[in-house]
Amino acid sequence: MKIIRTKADLRALTESWRRAGETIGVVPTMGALHAGHLSLVERACAENDRVIVTLFVNPKQFNNPEDLAKYPRTEDSDAEKLTPYGADILYVPDGAQMYPEGFATTVSVTGVSEGLCGGARPGHFDGVATVVTKLFLQCDADRAYFGEKDYQQLQVVIRLAEDLDLKTEIVGCPTVREDDGLAMSSRNLRLGPGSREIAPVIAQVLDDAARVISRGGQVAQALDNARAALLSAGFDTIDYLELRSDPDLKLMTRADRPGRLFLAAWLDGVRLIDNVPVAGLASVPTRKDHPLEPA
Ligand SMILES: Nc1ncnc2c1ncn2[C@@H]1O[C@H](COP(=O)(O)OP(=O)(O)OP(=O)(O)O)[C@@H](O)[C@H]1O
Numbered sequence: 001m002k003i004i005r006t007k008a009d010l011r012a013l014t015e016s017w018r019r020a021g022e023t024i025g026v027v028p029t030m031g032a033l034h035a036g037h038l039s040l041v042e043r044a045c046a047e048n049d050r051v052i053v054t055l056f057v058n059p060k061q062f063n064n065p066e067d068l069a070k071y072p073r074t075e076d077s078d079a080e081k082l083t084p085y086g087a088d089i090l091y092v093p094d095g096a097q098m099y100p101e102g103f104a105t106t107v108s109v110t111g112v113s114e115g116l117c118g119g120a121r122p123g124h125f126d127g128v129a130t131v132v133t134k135l136f137l138q139c140d141a142d143r144a145y146f147g148e149k150d151y152q153q154l155q156v157v158i159r160l161a162e163d164l165d166l167k168t169e170i171v172g173c174p175t176v177r178e179d180d181g182l183a184m185s186s187r188n189l190r191l192g193p194g195s196r197e198i199a200p201v202i203a204q205v206l207d208d209a210a211r212v213i214s215r216g217g218q219v220a221q222a223l224d225n226a227r228a229a230l231l232s233a234g235f236d237t238i239d240y241l242e243l244r245s246d247p248d249l250k251l252m253t254r255a256d257r258p259g260r261l262f263l264a265a266w267l268d269g270v271r272l273i274d275n276v277p278v279a280g281l282a283s284v285p286t287r288k289d290h291p292l293e294p295a
Pocket residue numbers: 028029030031035036037039040145146147148149150173174175176177183184185186187188
């Protein structure tokens with residue numbers, strides 16, 4: 001696997017692959033690779049002739065300077081972890097390659113980017129949409145691979161690829177979890193040992209709430225119970241815990257169609273996110289069954 005740092009070197013390679021009629025898959029990352037990322041790389045290698053993994057900690061998607069400063073940077077071990085997978089290139093552009101002086105364009109997606117992480121991290125999805133559009137074009141990508149752990153991001157990217165008539169097909173991949181259920185995430189590295197033990201409560205409360213809701217239980221009550229369980233386990237703040245329809249991410253107050261529960265919460269100064277599917281009910285309980293449920 002070659003490490004490439006400039007757009008010009010990348011272009012020379014992608015053009016030679018194109019001349020040979022080869023397909024190109026891209027896996028955008030911010031590094032600190034774990035088995036979640038590697039599952040995307042494995043799939044990309046199975047479905048494309050050539051694979052580019054990108055590593056760029058994108059300043060435009062961080063609304064919190066401390067979060068950006070503390071983001072893990074582990075290029076050498078990332079390159080080592082990728083070696084057995086057969087990716088062709090690790091593309092590591094710097095800020096000047098991505099945002100040269102005078103850069104003045106933002107890609108902004110409405111609708112699916114609103115609320116959830118878009119509400120809690122103002123400007124975040126503009127930064128993501130702008131950088132992934134550039135990465136798809138720089139890599140001349142036929143396919144791009146994204147994890148469902150960042151489900152709202154996946155929907156934002158699907159929308160922008162369709163709206164901008166990009167040729168890149170967006171492939172969503174399931175969330176990879178630790179044995180105790182915690183969704184793998186680069187930010188997990190920042191949890192102390194005590195917090196690491198508490199963190200899987202996120203997956204447990206989401207699973208419990210999803211089960212209650214898909215059996216017809218009241219959404220508001222299930223979410224209140226989940227919030228109480230998180231706070232008593234030691235989480236400091238809950239940015240959001242919401243039921244949204246899937247895939248348009250509209251707020252739902254009952255599971256009358258397929259939906260997802262979305263959660264972002266702070267533990268030990270680290271912001272963790274997760275989501276789980278909620279099956280739509282075949283027969284929807286009426287307002288009479290649940291008089292306290294909001295309409
Ligand atoms: N546990 C996971 N399972 C599947 N895909 C994942 C997982 N974690 C991250 N990804 C995907 O990997 C890609 C790159 O993500 P990123 O580099 O931000 O890693 P991350 O672990 O999500 O880090 P962060 O701590 O910033 O959330 C994204 O498409 C993301 O959805």
